[in-house]
Amino acid sequence: MIVAVGPYRHLRHGKHARLVEHEGRILLPALLNCHCHLELSGCAAMTDREVAPAHMPAWITELLALRASRSGEDDTSLACAVLARQHADGVALLVDIGNGLRPAASCHDMTRVDYYTELLGLSRQATLLALQVMQDHDDGHNFTCHAPYSTSAALLQAVKERAALLRRLYPLHVGESLDEVEFLATGHGPFRSFLEERGVWDGSFAVPGCGPVAYLERLGLLDELTLCVHCLHLDEAEIDLLARRRAGVCLCAGSNRFLGVGRAPLAEMLAVGLKPCLGTDSLASNPRLSLWREMNILADDHPQLDPALILAMATWNGAEIVARSELGRLAPGGSAHFIAVAYEGSSPLEFLVREPHVKDVYWV
Numbered sequence: 595m596i597v598a599v600g601p602y603r604h605l606r607h608g609k610h611a612r613l614v615e616h617e618g619r620i621l622l623p624a625l626l627n628c629h630c631h632l633e634l635s636g637c638a639a640m641t642d643r644e645v646a647p648a649h650m651p652a653w654i655t656e657l658l659a660l661r662a663s664r665s666g667e668d669d670t671s672l673a674c675a676v677l678a679r680q681h682a683d684g685v686a687l688l689v690d691i692g693n694g695l696r697p698a699a700s701c702h703d704m705t706r707v708d709y710y711t712e713l714l715g716l717s718r719q720a721t722l723l724a725l726q727v728m729q730d731h732d733d734g735h736n737f738t739c740h741a742p743y744s745t746s747a748a749l750l751q752a753v754k755e756r757a758a759l760l761r762r763l764y765p766l767h768v769g770e771s772l773d774e775v776e777f778l779a780t781g782h783g784p785f786r787s788f789l790e791e792r793g794v795w796d797g798s799f800a801v802p803g804c805g806p807v808a809y810l811e812r813l814g815l816l817d818e819l820t821l822c823v824h825c826l827h828l829d830e831a832e833i834d835l836l837a838r839r840r841a842g843v844c845l846c847a848g849s850n851r852f853l854g855v856g857r858a859p860l861a862e863m864l865a866v867g868l869k870p871c872l873g874t875d876s877l878a879s880n881p882r883l884s885l886w887r888e889m890n891i892l893a894d895d896h897p898q899l900d901p902a903l904i905l906a907m908a909t910w911n912g913a914e915i916v917a918r919s920e921l922g923r924l925a926p927g928g929s930a931h932f933i934a935v936a937y938e939g940s941s942p943l944e945f946l947v948r949e950p951h952v953k954d955v956y957w958v
């Protein structure tokens with residue numbers, strides 16, 4: 595634990611004080627990756643190419659086909675390699691989402707994985723099956739839902755109710771594509787065709803006729819434990835709603851850029867007091883899983899933004915959202931497992947956030 599922070603001349607006489615030099619390095623709190631799917635670490639072929647699929651449903655179709663073709667493969671070593679890379683990047687905590695009941699990789703030295711099993715299903719039958727899975731694992735396991743366009747209202751509410759009872763985070767994909775917005779508003783578009791083609795459209799889904807956040811609000815799902823991931827296509831009232839409900843927002847700029855789905859309305863979010871955290875998403879939608887690169891892309895997408903705010907998104911904002919206040923800051927009471935980054939230049943913040951090259955990270 596960090597006992598005190600201050601200039602050398604104040605701290606050098608401290609009890610048991612021992613001097614360790616970090617010359618040429620910036621001391622920083624470790625990073626938090628608030629959205630990832632380690633389970634998809636074997637799907638790098640999805641992003642190892644120049645052109646992404648035409649739209650989200652096409653990407654999901656490809657992903658499902660790839661996963662089906664790899665169903666016999668053990669991807670544990672690939673997931674462990676991704677996690678080891680996160681550790682090398684200085685990530686202390688990773689919020690990992692998967693369809694299985696166990697994480698593809700669970701911890702690596704200083705890097706901890708908080709794992710959530712994601713449930714989904716729009717049809718009556720899929721809803722009942724998912725509810726059964728949750729009932730069969732009523733041992734404090736973390737469950738969450740995929741997205742408002744893929745999960746029935748009954749399932750969204752049942753999983754949230756349980757998560758709220760256990761005071762658990764409720765992360766879900768929200769407003770990731772215009773196809774999602776169209777489907778929720780009208781019940782039509784590429785997502786409707788996708789569901790019909792897969793034979794999972796049974797007509798029981800009551801089309802909300804509004805945006806994704808307005809829909810979540812109507813279902814009573816927005817509070818400080820709900821973490822809305824992506825949040826690209828929200829209107830002004832929905833952004834305001836997120837702030838009023840103190841809901842969390844997680845941005846995945848690298849994944850959004852690869853899929854070509856748009857950019858988060860970051861200035862509008864910050865204007866209403868939202869404090870987004872960052873996630874890499876998976877190798878299926880992001881060719882490189884690095885929070886340093888995520889910061890870099892955000893700085894590139896939003897050149898007016900103060901780099902200190904972007905660094906806070908990768909550290910303190912994430913720690914607040916996952917309620918781990920010992921992380922994300924260098925202050926008395928904070929975790930002593932922090933990082934040092936090799937540095938040269940004139941502005942440390944510019945170097946950390948805007949410089950695109952790979953960072954040399956040391957755990958302290």
Ligand SMILES: [Zn+2]
Nearest residue numbers: 629631767875
């Ligand atoms: Zn995701």
